[in-house]
Amino acid sequence: MLYSILIYSADGVFDRLPPDEQEAVLQKHRDLQARLKERGAFAVAKLMPFSNAVTLKPPPDQGQKPLVVDGPFAETKERFMGLYIIDCASLDEALAFAGSLGTFHDALEVRPVAWAGGILESP
Amino acid sequence: MSPYSAWLEARFAEIRPKAIAALTRQFRDLDLAEEAFSASCLKAVQVWPRQGLPDDPLAWLLTVGRNAGIDSLRRTSRSRDAASPESADQDTEGDLVDRLDMGGLRDDVLRLLFICCRPDLTVQDQSALALRIVGGLSVAEIARAFLVKPKAMEQRITRAKRTAMRADIPFQTPDLAERHARLKTVSLLVYLMFNEGWSASAGDTLIKAPLCEEAIRLARLLLDLFPSVSELMGLLALFLLQHSRRRARVDPEGELVGLDDQDRALWDRPMIAEARALLEKALRHGTPGPYQIQAAIAAVHAAAAHAEDTDWREIERLYAALYLMQPTPVVRLNHAAAVAKVEGPKAALTMLETLEHDLAGYQWFHTTRAAFFTEMGDAAAAKAALERALALGPTAPERRHLRRQITDCEKNL
Numbered sequence: 365m366l367y368s369i370l371i372y373s374a375d376g377v378f379d380r381l382p383p384d385e386q387e388a389v390l391q392k393h394r395d396l397q398a399r400l401k402e403r404g405a406f407a408v409a410k411l412m413p414f415s416n417a418v419t420l421k422p423p424p425d426q427g428q429k430p431l432v433v434d435g436p437f438a439e440t441k442e443r444f445m446g447l448y449i450i451d452c453a454s455l456d457e458a459l460a461f462a463g464s465l466g467t468f469h470d471a472l473e474v475r476p477v478a479w480a481g482g483i484l485e486s487p
Numbered sequence: 488m489s490p491y492s493a494w495l496e497a498r499f500a501e502i503r504p505k506a507i508a509a510l511t512r513q514f515r516d517l518d519l520a521e522e523a524f525s526a527s528c529l530k531a532v533q534v535w536p537r538q539g540l541p542d543d544p545l546a547w548l549l550t551v552g553r554n555a556g557i558d559s560l561r562r563t564s565r566s567r568d569a570a571s572p573e574s575a576d577q578d579t580e581g582d583l584v585d586r587l588d589m590g591g592l593r594d595d596v597l598r599l600l601f602i603c604c605r606p607d608l609t610v611q612d613q614s615a616l617a618l619r620i621v622g623g624l625s626v627a628e629i630a631r632a633f634l635v636k637p638k639a640m641e642q643r644i645t646r647a648k649r650t651a652m653r654a655d656i657p658f659q660t661p662d663l664a665e666r667h668a669r670l671k672t673v674s675l676l677v678y679l680m681f682n683e684g685w686s687a688s689a690g691d692t693l694i695k696a697p698l699c700e701e702a703i704r705l706a707r708l709l710l711d712l713f714p715s716v717s718e719l720m721g722l723l724a725l726f727l728l729q730h731s732r733r734r735a736r737v738d739p740e741g742e743l744v745g746l747d748d749q750d751r752a753l754w755d756r757p758m759i760a761e762a763r764a765l766l767e768k769a770l771r772h773g774t775p776g777p778y779q780i781q782a783a784i785a786a787v788h789a790a791a792a793h794a795e796d797t798d799w800r801e802i803e804r805l806y807a808a809l810y811l812m813q814p815t816p817v818v819r820l821n822h823a824a825a826v827a828k829v830e831g832p833k834a835a836l837t838m839l840e841t842l843e844h845d846l847a848g849y850q851w852f853h854t855t856r857a858a859f860f861t862e863m864g865d866a867a868a869a870k871a872a873l874e875r876a877l878a879l880g881p882t883a884p885e886r887r888h889l890r891r892q893i894t895d896c897e898k899n900l
Contacts, residue, residue: 370657374544380497385490409707415723416764419773434768437712441543447755 367458368449371482372442373469373470375414379467390467400461407449407480414443442471449480491536499528502545503623504708508595512658514556517620517648523556530555568865585646593661593712596621600673600705602651612647614680614698619644621708622682622701632684632697657659670713674722677705678778699730720769721779727762731755743888747794759789780809799828802866814844822877824855849877850885857892866899 378386415437421431436443437487450483452458462472503524510520519589527548541547603617614635618624624632640715661669684698706723713719735749766786767780791797806822820844827835836859839852846852853876860869872892877889 371698374501376501377494377497379863380494385493385860388490397516412761412764413707415707415714415720416761416768419560432771442544443846454571468491 365452366449366480367452367455368447368475368477369458369465370447370473370475371445371461371465372473373445373468374441375445378469389467389469391486392467395450396461396464399464400448404451406451408447410446411444415417449477492532495535499531499548500623502548504596504599504621505545505592506548506552507597507620509592509624510552510556511599512558512591512595513553516659517558517652519556519693522559523552526555527552528681535602567710569611591660594666596708596712597666597669597673598656598658598661600676600677601669602656604672604676605651607863608647610676610679611683612643613676614642614683615644616647617676617680617705618653619648622705624701628697632695632701634695642680670716670888671711672718673709674718674778677702677709677752678722680705681729685729694733696733700731702726703730715772717769717772717774718776718778720765720771721776723767723784724762724765724784725778725782727758727765728782728789731758731762737884743884743885746788751792762786762789775808777813780812784809794843797828799825803829811897816842817849817851820846820849820852820855824858827859827862832862835859848879850879850881854889854892857896862894866896870896870900
Protein backbone atom coordinates (compact mmCIF):
# COMPACT_ATOMS: atom_id res chain seq x y z
CA MET A 365 0.00 0.00 0.00
CA LEU A 366 1.08 3.56 -0.58
CA TYR A 367 1.61 5.61 2.56
CA SER A 368 2.12 9.31 2.83
CA ILE A 369 4.30 10.95 5.44
CA LEU A 370 3.03 14.48 5.93
CA ILE A 371 5.45 16.87 7.60
CA TYR A 372 4.14 19.65 9.80
CA SER A 373 6.34 22.27 11.36
CA ALA A 374 6.31 25.82 12.66
CA ASP A 375 7.22 28.08 9.77
CA GLY A 376 10.50 29.96 10.02
CA VAL A 377 12.00 27.87 12.80
CA PHE A 378 14.26 25.75 10.60
CA ASP A 379 15.92 28.90 9.21
CA ARG A 380 16.83 30.01 12.70
CA LEU A 381 18.61 26.79 13.64
CA PRO A 382 22.41 26.84 13.76
CA PRO A 383 23.95 25.60 10.48
CA ASP A 384 25.09 22.25 11.92
CA GLU A 385 21.57 21.52 13.17
CA GLN A 386 20.10 22.40 9.79
CA GLU A 387 22.62 20.13 8.15
CA ALA A 388 21.73 17.26 10.51
CA VAL A 389 18.05 17.55 9.56
CA LEU A 390 18.82 17.71 5.84
CA GLN A 391 21.13 14.72 6.14
CA LYS A 392 18.30 12.61 7.55
CA HIS A 393 16.20 13.48 4.52
CA ARG A 394 19.05 12.73 2.14
CA ASP A 395 19.63 9.36 3.82
CA LEU A 396 15.97 8.44 3.63
CA GLN A 397 15.76 9.48 0.00
CA ALA A 398 18.85 7.41 -0.83
CA ARG A 399 17.29 4.34 0.81
CA LEU A 400 13.97 4.88 -0.97
CA LYS A 401 15.69 5.32 -4.31
CA GLU A 402 17.26 1.88 -3.96
CA ARG A 403 13.85 0.31 -3.33
CA GLY A 404 12.19 1.85 -6.37
CA ALA A 405 9.75 4.67 -7.00
CA PHE A 406 8.68 7.19 -4.38
CA ALA A 407 7.62 10.82 -4.30
CA VAL A 408 8.82 13.68 -2.16
CA ALA A 409 8.02 17.38 -2.11
CA LYS A 410 9.06 20.35 -0.03
CA LEU A 411 6.69 23.30 -0.08
CA MET A 412 7.62 26.96 -0.15
CA PRO A 413 6.88 29.12 2.92
CA PHE A 414 3.18 29.54 3.55
CA SER A 415 3.10 33.21 2.58
CA ASN A 416 3.38 32.01 -1.02
CA ALA A 417 0.08 30.20 -0.68
CA VAL A 418 -3.20 31.27 -2.22
CA THR A 419 -6.37 29.57 -1.00
CA LEU A 420 -9.58 29.01 -2.92
CA LYS A 421 -12.53 29.00 -0.56
CA PRO A 422 -16.01 27.82 -1.48
CA PRO A 423 -18.23 30.67 -2.66
CA PRO A 424 -20.87 31.90 -0.24
CA ASP A 425 -23.59 31.44 -2.87
CA GLN A 426 -24.11 28.78 -5.47
CA GLY A 427 -23.10 29.87 -8.93
CA GLN A 428 -20.51 32.36 -7.67
CA LYS A 429 -16.81 31.92 -8.18
CA PRO A 430 -14.73 30.56 -5.34
CA LEU A 431 -13.11 33.19 -3.14
CA VAL A 432 -9.40 33.61 -3.74
CA VAL A 433 -7.68 34.41 -0.47
CA ASP A 434 -4.00 35.11 0.13
CA GLY A 435 -2.28 32.84 2.58
CA PRO A 436 -2.70 29.30 3.81
CA PHE A 437 -6.07 27.65 4.40
CA ALA A 438 -5.84 27.30 8.14
CA GLU A 439 -4.36 29.54 10.81
CA THR A 440 -2.58 26.71 12.55
CA LYS A 441 0.53 26.75 14.69
CA GLU A 442 2.22 23.93 12.80
CA ARG A 443 1.99 24.15 9.05
CA PHE A 444 2.13 21.61 6.26
CA MET A 445 5.70 21.73 4.95
CA GLY A 446 6.08 18.77 2.64
CA LEU A 447 5.45 15.11 2.10
CA TYR A 448 6.75 11.73 1.07
CA ILE A 449 4.74 9.05 -0.72
CA ILE A 450 6.25 5.59 -0.20
CA ASP A 451 5.15 2.08 -1.14
CA CYS A 452 5.23 0.13 2.12
CA ALA A 453 4.34 -3.42 3.04
CA SER A 454 2.76 -2.38 6.30
CA LEU A 455 1.99 0.50 8.60
CA ASP A 456 4.96 -0.57 10.69
CA GLU A 457 7.27 -0.11 7.76
CA ALA A 458 5.79 3.31 7.02
CA LEU A 459 6.22 4.31 10.65
CA ALA A 460 9.82 3.13 10.54
CA PHE A 461 10.53 5.36 7.54
CA ALA A 462 8.88 8.29 9.27
CA GLY A 463 10.82 7.47 12.42
CA SER A 464 14.10 7.68 10.56
CA LEU A 465 13.32 11.38 10.00
CA GLY A 466 12.28 11.57 13.64
CA THR A 467 12.95 15.06 14.80
CA PHE A 468 11.54 17.28 17.47
CA HIS A 469 11.16 19.98 14.85
CA ASP A 470 8.33 18.37 13.04
CA ALA A 471 5.16 16.42 13.57
CA LEU A 472 4.94 13.59 11.06
CA GLU A 473 1.52 12.33 10.07
CA VAL A 474 1.51 8.87 8.49
CA ARG A 475 -1.58 8.35 6.38
CA PRO A 476 -2.41 5.69 3.79
CA VAL A 477 -2.84 6.94 0.25
CA ALA A 478 -6.18 6.11 -1.36
CA TRP A 479 -5.03 6.92 -4.86
CA ALA A 480 -1.91 8.38 -6.44
CA GLY A 481 -0.94 9.25 -10.00
CA GLY A 482 1.14 11.54 -12.14
CA ILE A 483 4.86 11.97 -12.34
CA LEU A 484 6.77 15.18 -11.82
CA GLU A 485 10.15 16.58 -10.98
CA SER A 486 11.05 20.17 -10.23
CA PRO A 487 13.41 21.78 -12.76
CA MET B 488 24.04 23.56 22.82
CA SER B 489 22.01 20.37 22.51
CA PRO B 490 19.90 19.93 19.38
CA TYR B 491 16.74 20.22 21.45
CA SER B 492 17.71 23.48 23.08
CA ALA B 493 18.90 24.86 19.74
CA TRP B 494 15.47 24.11 18.42
CA LEU B 495 13.76 25.67 21.46
CA GLU B 496 15.84 28.83 20.99
CA ALA B 497 14.81 28.98 17.34
CA ARG B 498 11.19 28.52 18.28
CA PHE B 499 11.35 31.28 20.93
CA ALA B 500 13.01 33.63 18.47
CA GLU B 501 10.25 33.01 15.96
CA ILE B 502 7.52 33.64 18.54
CA ARG B 503 9.23 36.61 20.15
CA PRO B 504 7.97 39.52 18.04
CA LYS B 505 4.33 38.57 18.58
CA ALA B 506 4.82 37.78 22.25
CA ILE B 507 6.65 41.01 23.03
CA ALA B 508 4.03 42.99 21.12
CA ALA B 509 1.13 41.39 23.02
CA LEU B 510 2.84 41.73 26.41
CA THR B 511 3.72 45.35 25.70
CA ARG B 512 0.08 46.09 25.07
CA GLN B 513 -0.81 44.32 28.29
CA PHE B 514 1.71 46.04 30.53
CA ARG B 515 2.25 49.28 28.60
CA ASP B 516 5.91 48.84 29.42
CA LEU B 517 8.44 47.45 27.00
CA ASP B 518 11.09 46.58 29.58
CA LEU B 519 8.57 44.67 31.66
CA ALA B 520 7.31 42.88 28.54
CA GLU B 521 10.85 41.77 27.68
CA GLU B 522 11.47 40.67 31.23
CA ALA B 523 8.19 38.72 31.30
CA PHE B 524 8.92 37.01 28.00
CA SER B 525 12.40 35.94 29.17
CA ALA B 526 10.84 34.50 32.32
CA SER B 527 8.29 32.54 30.29
CA CYS B 528 10.99 31.12 27.99
CA LEU B 529 12.99 30.07 31.02
CA LYS B 530 9.96 28.25 32.34
CA ALA B 531 9.33 26.65 28.95
CA VAL B 532 12.87 25.28 28.89
CA GLN B 533 12.09 23.49 32.15
CA VAL B 534 8.58 22.30 31.29
CA TRP B 535 8.40 21.57 27.56
CA PRO B 536 11.08 18.87 27.42
CA ARG B 537 9.17 16.94 30.12
CA GLN B 538 5.56 17.58 29.10
CA GLY B 539 5.99 17.99 25.38
CA LEU B 540 5.23 20.99 23.23
CA PRO B 541 1.96 22.75 24.14
CA ASP B 542 -0.73 22.90 21.47
CA ASP B 543 -0.31 26.62 21.19
CA PRO B 544 3.21 27.62 22.23
CA LEU B 545 2.53 31.35 21.80
CA ALA B 546 -0.51 31.27 24.08
CA TRP B 547 1.42 29.19 26.62
CA LEU B 548 4.31 31.65 26.67
CA LEU B 549 1.94 34.59 26.92
CA THR B 550 0.03 33.12 29.85
CA VAL B 551 3.21 32.35 31.75
CA GLY B 552 4.74 35.67 30.73
CA ARG B 553 1.71 37.60 31.88
CA ASN B 554 1.85 35.94 35.30
CA ALA B 555 5.58 36.58 35.53
CA GLY B 556 4.98 40.22 34.67
CA ILE B 557 2.28 40.58 37.32
CA ASP B 558 4.55 38.98 39.92
CA SER B 559 7.30 41.36 38.99
CA LEU B 560 4.93 44.32 39.31
CA ARG B 561 3.88 43.15 42.77
CA ARG B 562 7.44 42.60 43.91
CA THR B 563 8.72 45.96 42.82
CA SER B 564 5.33 47.57 43.55
CA ARG B 565 5.73 49.58 40.46
CA SER B 566 2.78 51.81 39.80
CA ARG B 567 -0.35 49.68 39.73
CA ASP B 568 -1.72 51.98 37.04
CA ALA B 569 0.78 50.49 34.68
CA ALA B 570 -1.36 47.40 34.33
CA SER B 571 -4.64 49.31 34.08
CA PRO B 572 -7.03 49.99 32.51
CA GLU B 573 -6.72 46.64 30.76
CA SER B 574 -5.89 45.26 34.15
CA ALA B 575 -4.03 42.02 33.78
CA ASP B 576 -4.94 40.71 37.22
CA GLN B 577 -8.58 40.15 36.44
CA ASP B 578 -8.08 38.14 33.32
CA THR B 579 -8.52 34.44 33.32
CA GLU B 580 -6.33 32.38 31.06
CA GLY B 581 -9.24 31.88 28.71
CA ASP B 582 -9.67 35.60 28.23
CA LEU B 583 -6.08 36.00 27.27
CA VAL B 584 -6.16 33.23 24.73
CA ASP B 585 -9.40 34.67 23.34
CA ARG B 586 -7.70 37.98 22.85
CA LEU B 587 -4.95 36.33 20.84
CA ASP B 588 -6.78 36.91 17.62
CA MET B 589 -4.55 37.70 14.67
CA GLY B 590 -6.25 41.04 14.15
CA GLY B 591 -5.14 42.35 17.53
CA LEU B 592 -1.71 40.79 17.34
CA ARG B 593 -0.88 42.22 13.96
CA ASP B 594 -1.63 45.74 15.14
CA ASP B 595 0.48 45.11 18.25
CA VAL B 596 3.48 44.01 16.19
CA LEU B 597 2.94 46.86 13.76
CA ARG B 598 2.81 49.33 16.62
CA LEU B 599 6.02 47.94 18.08
CA LEU B 600 7.80 48.40 14.76
CA PHE B 601 6.21 51.78 14.28
CA ILE B 602 7.59 53.19 17.53
CA CYS B 603 11.07 52.33 16.22
CA CYS B 604 10.45 54.62 13.24
CA ARG B 605 10.75 57.90 15.13
CA PRO B 606 11.67 60.59 12.62
CA ASP B 607 14.18 62.10 15.07
CA LEU B 608 16.25 58.89 14.90
CA THR B 609 18.63 58.08 12.07
CA VAL B 610 17.75 55.15 9.85
CA GLN B 611 20.60 53.15 11.39
CA ASP B 612 19.29 53.82 14.88
CA GLN B 613 15.75 52.94 13.83
CA SER B 614 17.02 49.69 12.33
CA ALA B 615 19.15 48.83 15.34
CA LEU B 616 16.22 49.48 17.64
CA ALA B 617 13.86 47.34 15.56
CA LEU B 618 16.38 44.50 15.57
CA ARG B 619 16.74 44.78 19.34
CA ILE B 620 13.07 45.15 20.26
CA VAL B 621 11.26 43.20 17.55
CA GLY B 622 13.97 40.93 16.17
CA GLY B 623 15.26 40.11 19.64
CA LEU B 624 18.89 40.24 18.60
CA SER B 625 21.42 40.88 21.33
CA VAL B 626 23.35 44.14 21.35
CA ALA B 627 26.47 42.16 20.41
CA GLU B 628 24.72 40.61 17.42
CA ILE B 629 23.46 43.98 16.24
CA ALA B 630 26.92 45.49 16.68
CA ARG B 631 28.31 42.68 14.53
CA ALA B 632 25.60 43.19 11.92
CA PHE B 633 26.46 46.90 11.67
CA LEU B 634 30.19 46.27 12.07
CA VAL B 635 30.55 48.60 15.02
CA LYS B 636 31.87 48.10 18.56
CA PRO B 637 29.35 46.58 21.02
CA LYS B 638 29.91 49.40 23.50
CA ALA B 639 29.05 52.05 20.94
CA MET B 640 26.02 50.07 19.79
CA GLU B 641 24.80 49.68 23.34
CA GLN B 642 24.87 53.44 23.86
CA ARG B 643 23.11 54.06 20.57
CA ILE B 644 20.37 51.57 21.31
CA THR B 645 19.83 52.85 24.85
CA ARG B 646 19.53 56.39 23.54
CA ALA B 647 17.25 55.37 20.69
CA LYS B 648 15.05 53.36 23.00
CA ARG B 649 14.61 56.34 25.29
CA THR B 650 13.63 58.50 22.35
CA ALA B 651 11.20 55.90 21.01
CA MET B 652 9.55 55.35 24.40
CA ARG B 653 8.72 59.04 24.58
CA ALA B 654 6.51 58.58 21.55
CA ASP B 655 2.92 58.72 22.67
CA ILE B 656 1.37 56.25 20.27
CA PRO B 657 -2.02 55.03 21.45
CA PHE B 658 -2.69 51.35 22.06
CA GLN B 659 -6.15 51.44 20.51
CA THR B 660 -6.68 49.54 17.31
CA PRO B 661 -5.74 51.96 14.52
CA ASP B 662 -8.32 52.80 11.87
CA LEU B 663 -7.75 51.70 8.27
CA ALA B 664 -5.98 54.88 7.21
CA GLU B 665 -3.72 54.89 10.26
CA ARG B 666 -2.89 51.22 9.82
CA HIS B 667 -2.05 51.85 6.18
CA ALA B 668 0.18 54.78 7.10
CA ARG B 669 2.00 52.76 9.76
CA LEU B 670 2.51 49.86 7.40
CA LYS B 671 4.00 52.22 4.84
CA THR B 672 6.42 53.73 7.35
CA VAL B 673 7.44 50.35 8.71
CA SER B 674 7.89 48.89 5.21
CA LEU B 675 10.21 51.76 4.38
CA LEU B 676 12.28 51.06 7.49
CA VAL B 677 12.64 47.40 6.53
CA TYR B 678 13.51 48.43 2.96
CA LEU B 679 16.20 50.81 4.19
CA MET B 680 17.51 48.17 6.58
CA PHE B 681 17.93 45.77 3.70
CA ASN B 682 19.67 48.44 1.62
CA GLU B 683 22.03 49.26 4.48
CA GLY B 684 23.00 45.60 4.46
CA TRP B 685 23.09 45.32 0.70
CA SER B 686 25.25 48.34 -0.03
CA ALA B 687 27.02 49.06 3.20
CA SER B 688 27.39 52.82 3.36
CA ALA B 689 30.66 52.78 5.27
CA GLY B 690 33.54 50.52 6.15
CA ASP B 691 35.45 47.78 4.42
CA THR B 692 32.64 45.37 3.71
CA LEU B 693 30.33 45.47 0.74
CA ILE B 694 27.50 43.40 2.13
CA LYS B 695 26.34 43.12 5.71
CA ALA B 696 24.53 39.86 5.08
CA PRO B 697 23.04 39.55 8.59
CA LEU B 698 21.23 42.86 8.10
CA CYS B 699 19.78 41.61 4.81
CA GLU B 700 18.66 38.39 6.46
CA GLU B 701 17.00 40.20 9.33
CA ALA B 702 15.23 42.53 6.91
CA ILE B 703 13.97 39.46 5.05
CA ARG B 704 12.70 38.03 8.34
CA LEU B 705 10.87 41.23 9.19
CA ALA B 706 9.32 41.31 5.71
CA ARG B 707 8.17 37.72 6.22
CA LEU B 708 6.73 38.65 9.59
CA LEU B 709 4.80 41.57 8.10
CA LEU B 710 3.48 39.45 5.26
CA ASP B 711 2.46 36.77 7.74
CA LEU B 712 0.44 39.39 9.62
CA PHE B 713 -0.90 41.19 6.54
CA PRO B 714 -1.16 38.41 3.97
CA SER B 715 -3.15 40.33 1.33
CA VAL B 716 -1.00 43.44 1.08
CA SER B 717 0.51 43.21 -2.39
CA GLU B 718 3.28 45.72 -1.66
CA LEU B 719 4.55 43.47 1.14
CA MET B 720 4.69 40.58 -1.33
CA GLY B 721 6.62 42.93 -3.62
CA LEU B 722 8.95 43.97 -0.82
CA LEU B 723 9.79 40.40 0.15
CA ALA B 724 10.16 39.39 -3.51
CA LEU B 725 12.54 42.32 -4.08
CA PHE B 726 14.70 41.32 -1.10
CA LEU B 727 14.82 37.68 -2.16
CA LEU B 728 15.77 38.56 -5.73
CA GLN B 729 18.58 40.83 -4.60
CA HIS B 730 19.77 38.49 -1.89
CA SER B 731 19.77 35.59 -4.36
CA ARG B 732 22.82 37.25 -5.96
CA ARG B 733 24.83 37.63 -2.75
CA ARG B 734 27.34 34.88 -3.58
CA ALA B 735 28.01 36.27 -7.06
CA ARG B 736 28.17 39.91 -6.06
CA VAL B 737 31.51 39.81 -4.26
CA ASP B 738 34.47 37.91 -5.70
CA PRO B 739 36.89 35.80 -3.61
CA GLU B 740 39.14 38.86 -3.19
CA GLY B 741 36.25 40.80 -1.68
CA GLU B 742 35.75 42.98 -4.75
CA LEU B 743 32.37 44.12 -5.98
CA VAL B 744 31.18 42.34 -9.13
CA GLY B 745 28.71 44.22 -11.35
CA LEU B 746 25.50 42.55 -12.45
CA ASP B 747 26.79 42.05 -16.01
CA ASP B 748 29.90 40.23 -14.82
CA GLN B 749 28.36 38.01 -12.15
CA ASP B 750 28.57 34.24 -12.42
CA ARG B 751 24.86 33.54 -12.66
CA ALA B 752 25.39 29.90 -11.69
CA LEU B 753 26.03 31.25 -8.18
CA TRP B 754 22.59 32.83 -7.96
CA ASP B 755 20.32 31.20 -5.42
CA ARG B 756 17.66 29.58 -7.63
CA PRO B 757 15.20 28.46 -4.92
CA MET B 758 15.21 32.03 -3.60
CA ILE B 759 14.49 33.37 -7.07
CA ALA B 760 11.69 30.83 -7.50
CA GLU B 761 10.06 31.94 -4.28
CA ALA B 762 10.33 35.59 -5.29
CA ARG B 763 8.71 34.88 -8.64
CA ALA B 764 5.85 33.06 -6.92
CA LEU B 765 5.30 36.01 -4.58
CA LEU B 766 5.45 38.53 -7.38
CA GLU B 767 2.98 36.61 -9.48
CA LYS B 768 0.67 36.48 -6.50
CA ALA B 769 1.07 40.22 -5.94
CA LEU B 770 0.37 41.14 -9.55
CA ARG B 771 -2.99 39.33 -9.42
CA HIS B 772 -4.18 42.10 -7.10
CA GLY B 773 -3.77 44.68 -9.84
CA THR B 774 -2.48 47.24 -7.32
CA PRO B 775 1.08 47.89 -8.43
CA GLY B 776 3.39 49.87 -6.19
CA PRO B 777 7.04 50.85 -6.06
CA TYR B 778 8.20 47.66 -4.33
CA GLN B 779 6.38 45.41 -6.77
CA ILE B 780 7.83 47.29 -9.73
CA GLN B 781 11.35 47.17 -8.32
CA ALA B 782 10.87 43.45 -7.73
CA ALA B 783 9.62 43.05 -11.30
CA ILE B 784 12.77 44.77 -12.55
CA ALA B 785 14.95 42.45 -10.46
CA ALA B 786 12.92 39.50 -11.78
CA VAL B 787 13.69 40.50 -15.38
CA HIS B 788 17.40 40.34 -14.53
CA ALA B 789 16.91 37.01 -12.78
CA ALA B 790 15.18 35.58 -15.85
CA ALA B 791 18.17 36.23 -18.13
CA ALA B 792 20.55 33.26 -18.36
CA HIS B 793 23.30 35.61 -19.56
CA ALA B 794 23.71 39.36 -19.11
CA GLU B 795 23.28 39.90 -22.86
CA ASP B 796 19.88 38.15 -22.77
CA THR B 797 18.46 40.80 -20.44
CA ASP B 798 15.17 42.23 -21.66
CA TRP B 799 16.20 45.88 -21.35
CA ARG B 800 13.12 47.10 -23.17
CA GLU B 801 10.95 45.62 -20.40
CA ILE B 802 13.23 47.09 -17.73
CA GLU B 803 13.06 50.48 -19.42
CA ARG B 804 9.23 50.32 -19.38
CA LEU B 805 9.21 49.28 -15.72
CA TYR B 806 11.49 52.18 -14.73
CA ALA B 807 9.24 54.56 -16.65
CA ALA B 808 6.30 53.22 -14.61
CA LEU B 809 8.29 53.49 -11.39
CA TYR B 810 9.16 57.09 -12.21
CA LEU B 811 5.46 57.93 -12.49
CA MET B 812 4.99 56.69 -8.92
CA GLN B 813 8.28 57.85 -7.49
CA PRO B 814 9.56 60.81 -9.50
CA THR B 815 12.93 60.94 -7.77
CA PRO B 816 16.31 61.71 -9.31
CA VAL B 817 17.61 58.24 -8.42
CA VAL B 818 14.77 56.49 -10.24
CA ARG B 819 15.40 58.77 -13.22
CA LEU B 820 19.07 57.82 -13.12
CA ASN B 821 18.20 54.13 -13.23
CA HIS B 822 15.71 54.79 -15.99
CA ALA B 823 18.46 56.53 -17.94
CA ALA B 824 20.72 53.49 -17.51
CA ALA B 825 17.98 51.33 -19.04
CA VAL B 826 17.42 53.85 -21.84
CA ALA B 827 21.14 53.66 -22.59
CA LYS B 828 20.80 49.94 -23.18
CA VAL B 829 17.81 50.37 -25.50
CA GLU B 830 18.54 53.63 -27.33
CA GLY B 831 22.23 54.19 -26.70
CA PRO B 832 24.27 56.33 -24.29
CA LYS B 833 23.59 59.66 -26.02
CA ALA B 834 19.87 59.66 -25.25
CA ALA B 835 20.63 58.60 -21.70
CA LEU B 836 23.19 61.37 -21.14
CA THR B 837 20.60 63.92 -22.18
CA MET B 838 18.26 62.56 -19.50
CA LEU B 839 20.98 62.98 -16.91
CA GLU B 840 21.63 66.66 -17.65
CA THR B 841 18.79 67.81 -15.44
CA LEU B 842 19.96 65.62 -12.55
CA GLU B 843 23.40 67.15 -12.01
CA HIS B 844 22.07 69.54 -9.39
CA ASP B 845 20.32 66.83 -7.34
CA LEU B 846 22.78 63.98 -7.68
CA ALA B 847 26.20 65.67 -7.66
CA GLY B 848 26.87 64.02 -4.29
CA TYR B 849 25.74 60.57 -5.39
CA GLN B 850 28.47 58.17 -6.44
CA TRP B 851 26.30 56.09 -8.71
CA PHE B 852 25.40 59.21 -10.74
CA HIS B 853 29.04 59.74 -11.68
CA THR B 854 29.83 56.08 -12.33
CA THR B 855 26.75 55.82 -14.56
CA ARG B 856 27.83 58.86 -16.54
CA ALA B 857 31.33 57.40 -16.75
CA ALA B 858 29.91 54.20 -18.24
CA PHE B 859 28.02 56.22 -20.86
CA PHE B 860 31.11 58.22 -21.78
CA THR B 861 33.17 55.05 -22.03
CA GLU B 862 30.59 53.56 -24.36
CA MET B 863 30.81 56.67 -26.54
CA GLY B 864 34.61 56.39 -26.57
CA ASP B 865 35.19 59.57 -24.54
CA ALA B 866 37.82 58.26 -22.08
CA ALA B 867 38.72 61.74 -20.78
CA ALA B 868 35.15 62.56 -19.75
CA ALA B 869 34.76 59.06 -18.28
CA LYS B 870 37.89 59.50 -16.19
CA ALA B 871 36.72 62.90 -14.93
CA ALA B 872 33.37 61.41 -13.88
CA LEU B 873 35.06 58.50 -12.07
CA GLU B 874 37.31 60.92 -10.22
CA ARG B 875 34.29 62.81 -8.98
CA ALA B 876 32.84 59.52 -7.71
CA LEU B 877 36.13 58.73 -5.98
CA ALA B 878 36.07 62.13 -4.28
CA LEU B 879 32.78 61.24 -2.55
CA GLY B 880 34.42 58.90 -0.05
CA PRO B 881 33.25 55.44 -1.12
CA THR B 882 33.86 52.23 0.86
CA ALA B 883 37.26 50.57 0.49
CA PRO B 884 36.19 47.90 -2.05
CA GLU B 885 34.28 50.52 -4.07
CA ARG B 886 37.37 52.70 -4.04
CA ARG B 887 39.49 49.87 -5.43
CA HIS B 888 36.85 49.19 -8.09
CA LEU B 889 36.84 52.86 -9.10
CA ARG B 890 40.66 53.05 -9.22
CA ARG B 891 40.74 50.04 -11.54
CA GLN B 892 38.25 51.71 -13.86
CA ILE B 893 40.24 54.94 -13.86
CA THR B 894 43.37 53.00 -14.85
CA ASP B 895 41.40 51.45 -17.71
CA CYS B 896 40.34 54.92 -18.90
CA GLU B 897 43.92 56.17 -18.80
CA LYS B 898 44.93 53.37 -21.14
CA ASN B 899 42.38 54.63 -23.66
CA LEU B 900 43.20 58.32 -23.42
